[in-house]
Amino acid sequence: MTESVNTSLIGLPVVRRERLASQSAVPRPPVTLRAGLLPWIPFWLALGIGGWFLLRDEPGRKFYAALVLIGGMSLLLSLAAPRLAETGRIGWPWADRLRLVGLALCLITLGAGLAGGRAHMVAAPVLGFRYYGPVEGRVIGIDRSSSDRIRLLLDRVRLHKVPPTRTPERVRVSLHDYETLPVPGQQVMLTAHLAPPAGPTEPGAFDFRRLAWFERLGAVGYARTPVLTVAPPAGDGLLSMHRLRMNLAESMRQKIGGQAGAVAAALMTGDRSGIAEQTNQIMRDSNLYHIISISGLHMSMLAGFVYAGLRLVGTAIQGATGLRPGPLHKLAAAGALTAAGVYLWLSGGGVATERSFIMVAVMLLAIIADRRAVSLRTVAVAATIVLVVKPEALTDPGFQMSFAATVALILVHEPWLKVSPHLTWWTRPILMLVVSSLVASLATAPIAAAHFGRMTQYGLLANMLVVPVVGVLVMPGGVMAALLAPIGLAQPALWLMGVGTSWMLMIAQWIADLRGAVMLIPAAPNSVLPVMAIGAVLVTLGPMGGYHRAALFSRRLAGAVLMVSAIILWLTDRRPDILISAQGDAVAIMTPAGRVPSKPTGGSFAVRNWLEADGDPADQERWTRLVRQFGGLAKVDRVGFYAASRSVIS
Known part of the structure; x- marks a missing residue:
């Protein structure tokens, strides 16, 4: 074998040839670079997906051809490396390294290809001009805007004198006035102002246009006229489910009452249309907004409650009858998986809910397969599934915060198992709550600050006071209400939910009213x-x-x-000295005292976003005081000139 190895290595230096030949004679070690690769798969996919989203323009065919070529060669490299080692051409350590490099490059190119393919797959017409006139469509969604107005999501859209090839597949319309709320599946007509989805308010800011593209949303606007019914709801299965959700949400809001009922309905059905913007704001200011958006927290609480309940019931049945139908933990996991699936269906199957279901389902399937449920491997499988199905999820703050918190909690899980047996019975749950809340908050705080430009000072305290109540009262109450509703005994369980959501809102209001509860942070650069x-x-x-x-x-x-x-x-990042809105209706110049808008009104959406990105809590009217302070001139030190208030700021 040595002769064949030396023959295959002709041309290399003698020392190098001898070292590689000696390595080839060593059998493959039992632990190689193959081990521990699973958690890295979503990381490599994310690198490719993120790289595609960083492109300034949509790449052409040459780009995708290069991806196929690089990915194919990388895959061949990862497959050929072990063969080369088996024939003695290279040593096993080198083979494993080459296999690792090939696999990484293959997954990176696959990620970029998935992102590009998804972008083309969801392609739909986008309105290319401002439109005012009749709009007809089918209601497929109802929610509430940040200005506290009801919004309708329409498909099967028809616009007056606009050909079908230029008509958006979906439009979203805010209602300024309505008497009765339409129901999903209903064909409606209204007179609306429509416009293309807006782009970022400044370079590098949040791009709503990109989000709308992946949601197939081709136009947004508002209507000041009543909504007319053209046709009653059809018997579509998905929309029938949506109507059922709305009826359940309305029933919960009426039986619990107030904003506590609206929050309870949102937690169980995903319908947040009943939550007022003031409630949303105090939940944001107290760092509790993630609770009213169905996420991994709720899905894991519900699945955990069902899993524990089924194991308890199974143990009681075994003790009373002596019957052993099978492994209790597997049966309980199967029941919890079914409950999680029903919750996914009941809550409308939103993006965040689907992501949470995938994470919980992978963990429950791990239990059924006699694998560790809480490990980085299960999280990696869940993340890989999400990224393959919807690559655009990588840019979603919810995806980033959810997986960051999950990974952080898993990393402290084993140290906690070593420490917890040495704690007293009453300090163990308290310390577990403090540690888990602290770890999750530290993991998600940089992401939240980078995306939203704000940091809540007392968010840890708020979560410590509210999350246990959600786990003990709200989610169990929701499960019991669902089980008791068919026999008409859901009211006590709904009352229990109402107690929990009322406590949540009380704590949120108290935290939000504390001095310095929210700290604005300058926007982070995209890198x-x-x-x-x-x-x-x-x-x-x-x-x-x-x-x-x-x-x-x-x-x-x-x-x-x-x-x-x-x-x-x-x-060390420096904010732009001059910002101009896309419509040209607002200009803002940075001064030593802050950013000065061009006028006290007009372009308010862009100006408000600019000030928030500066970390400045001032409103648009502050410009008059600044101009007066500088004697009618806005001094801009960093660009070295003076802008007269009449010529630039008027």
């Missing part, structure tokens, strides 16, 4: 979150088998450096 996320992955994910401790330390050190670099980049 901050990707750099911070890559650093966090390098720090948190375990070693791939075969890693030397020194290499693992170097990788984690590099990750820490990236995270610190992202923070420094954020802190």
